[in-house]
Amino acid sequence: MNFENITYEHDSGITTITIDRPKKLNALNQDTIQELHQAFKTAEDDVDTKVIFITGSGEKAFVAGADISEFADYSVAQGQQLAAKGQAKLFDFVAHLSTPVIAVINGFALGGGLELAMAAHFRIASDNAKMGLPEVSLGVIPGYGGTQRLPQLVGKGRAMELIMTAGMIDAAQALEYGLVNHVTSQEELMELAEKIAGKIMKNSSVAIASAIASINAGFEEGENGFETEITEFGKCFGTADFKEGTSAFLEKRKPNFPGQ
Ligand code: COA
Numbered sequence: 028m029n030f031e032n033i034t035y036e037h038d039s040g041i042t043t044i045t046i047d048r049p050k051k052l053n054a055l056n057q058d059t060i061q062e063l064h065q066a067f068k069t070a071e072d073d074v075d076t077k078v079i080f081i082t083g084s085g086e087k088a089f090v091a092g093a094d095i096s097e098f099a100d101y102s103v104a105q106g107q108q109l110a111a112k113g114q115a116k117l118f119d120f121v122a123h124l125s126t127p128v129i130a131v132i133n134g135f136a137l138g139g140g141l142e143l144a145m146a147a148h149f150r151i152a153s154d155n156a157k158m159g160l161p162e163v164s165l166g167v168i169p170g171y172g173g174t175q176r177l178p179q180l181v182g183k184g185r186a187m188e189l190i191m192t193a194g195m196i197d198a199a200q201a202l203e204y205g206l207v208n209h210v211t212s213q214e215e216l217m218e219l220a221e222k223i224a225g226k227i228m229k230n231s232s233v234a235i236a237s238a239i240a241s242i243n244a245g246f247e248e249g250e251n252g253f254e255t256e257i258t259e260f261g262k263c264f265g266t267a268d269f270k271e272g273t274s275a276f277l278e279k280r281k282p283n284f285p286g287q
Contacts (some may be wrong), residue, residue, distance in 0.1 A: 028065075028066070028069065030062045030065075030066065031058065031062070032046065032047060032048055032056070032058055032059040032062050033045060033046050033047055033059065033062050033063060033066055034047050034084070035066050035069070035070075037070075037073070037075065037076065040075065040076065040077040040078065040224070040228050041076070041077070041078050041079075041080060041221065041224050041228075042070040042073065042076040042078075042079050042080070043079075043080040043082065044063065044066045044067065044070065044079065044080065044081050044082075045081075045082050045083065045084050046059060046063070046081075046082070046083045046084065046089075046090055047084040048084075049083075049084050049085035049087070049088070051091075051094065052085075052087060052088035052090070052091035052134075052135060053083040053084065053085070053088050053089065053090045053091065053140070054090065054091050054092055054093065054094040054095070054139075055090055055092070055093050055094060055139045055140070055143070056093075056094035056097050057094075057097060059094075060112075060113055060116055060117050061116065063081075063117050064116040064117055064120060067079065067117075067120060067121055067124060067128075068120075070126060071124050071125065071126050074286065076126055077126065077127075077224075077227065077228045077232055077286075078126065078127050078128075078129065078224040078227050078228060079124070079126055079127065079128045079129070080128075080129050080130075080131050080220055080224070081121075081128060081129070081130050081131065081143065081144075081147055082130075082131040082132075082133055082217075083133055083134060083140075085133075085134070086133070086134060086155075086213060087134045087135065088133075088134040088135040088136075088140070089130070089131075089132045089133050089134050089135060089136040089140050089144065089156065090135070090136060090137070090139060090140025090143055090144075091135045091137050091138070091140055092137045092138030092139050092140055092161070093113075093138055093139035093170075093171070095165065106167075106170070109170065110170035110171065113139075113170070113171050114170075114171055114172055117143070117146070117171070118142055118143065118146040118171045118172045119146070119172070121143070121146040121147060122146045122147075122148075122172075122176075122243065123243060124239075125235075125236035125239060125240070126232075126236075127148050127224075127227055127235060127239070128146075128147040128148050129147060129148065129149060129150070129151065129220055129223065129224065130143065130144035130145075130147035130149070130150040130151070131151060131216060131217065131220045132144055132150055132151065132152040132153065132156045132158070132198075132207065133152075133153050133156065133213060133216055134153070134155060134156055134157070135156070135157050135158075136152075136156060136157070136158045137157070137158070137159050137160070137161055137195070138159075138160060138161060138162055138169065138173075139171050141158050141159065141160055141173065141177075142160070142169060142171040142172050142173045142176065143171070144158075145172065145173065145176040145177065145180060145206075146171075146172060146176065148239060149208050150206065150207040150208060151207055151208055151209045151210070151211070151216065151219055151220060151223070152198045152201060152202075152207040152209075152210050152216075153198065153210070153211065153212060153213040153216045154198050154199070154210055154211065154212055154213070155198070155213055156197070156198040156201070156207075156210075157195045157196070157197055157198075158195060158196055158197075158198075158201050158206065158207075159189060159193065159194055159195035159196060160173045160177060160189060160190050160193070161193040161194075161195070162190075162193070163190065163191065163193050164193035168190070169190065173190070174186075174190065177189065177190065177206075179246055180204075180205060180206055181204040181205060181206050185204060198210045209223075230284070231266070231268035231269070231271075231272055231282075231284045231286070232268070232284065232286045233263070233266050233268045233286060233287060234263055234266070234268060234269070234272075237259035237260070237262060237263055238259075240255060240259055241255050241256040241259045241260075244256070266287060267285045267287040268284045268285060268286065268287060271283065271284055271285060272284065
């Protein structure tokens with residue numbers, strides 16, 4: 028696949044999408060958002076992809092935010108369109124993928140960078156990572172879902188403070204807040220991501236897709252997560268994975284899920 032701003036690699040069930048604009052600290056311009064949409068869609072459609080990693084190139088940044096140079100002279104209408112398009116193409120799109128997405132945060136995750144990490148299904152970070160939503164220091168607010176996802180993950184009061192102060196928290200504090208699930212050294216970050224992915228890949232991908240849909244439903248306006256859970260639970264009974272999982276348990280062997 029030919030991308031200018033990202034790289035796309037697949038190995039042993041894992042697709043790694045790396046934002047590759049290190050000179051701009053991997054800032055998200057419109058072309059990068061479009062490429063990321065295409066890459067995530069390709070990975071989601073690929074039956075061999077069981078887990079997706081999203082990370083940044085270089086040792087300094089995951090993503091230092093939306094590309095400020097691109098929107099500095101936007102009008103009110105253009106600003107709204109920027110947020111709407113970005114949410115639809117990338118942030119909501121990622122959150123609703125049925126393939127697990129892990130944000131592998133290898134440095135600064137600021138503004139749109141943290142919003143992208145929060146759109147992923149969960150996050151791990153290296154100990155040099157710094158996270159924040161500094162938009163109000165630029166006279167704007169987070170527009171890629173940050174005002175919604177940050178309080179969901181860390182609680183309303185912490186999100187209010189972090190957004191109002193435009194502050195940055197380090198990896199240890201992000202861990203304490205529950206914003207990231209694990210912290211390790213930069214050298215060991217990919218290894219940790221692969222270890223977690225290995226555990227995920229042992230399980231039924233169709234059941235995992237149902238779990239993601241059910242968990243997400245609890246956070247959607249107008250949806251009843253408990254009802255979604257009942258529907259998705261029932262759907263599992265019609266899958267080949269369920270037959271394999273239950274048979275393997277009863278036959279005292281390891282399951283070999285067909286992923287259907
Ligand atoms: N948009 C566009 N360019 C960005 C960027 C962004 N969000 N973040 C960093 N860059 C660019 C810088 O302009 C600089 O480019 P240049 O070398 O052509 O001047 C390059 O990336 C390196 O950044 P620099 O600021 O020199 O690195 P630093 O180590 O001194 O500081 C940060 C790192 C992350 C603290 C600083 O870059 C920063 O505050 N970035 C903006 C963060 C932000 O407000 N994000 C929210 C956007 S809505």
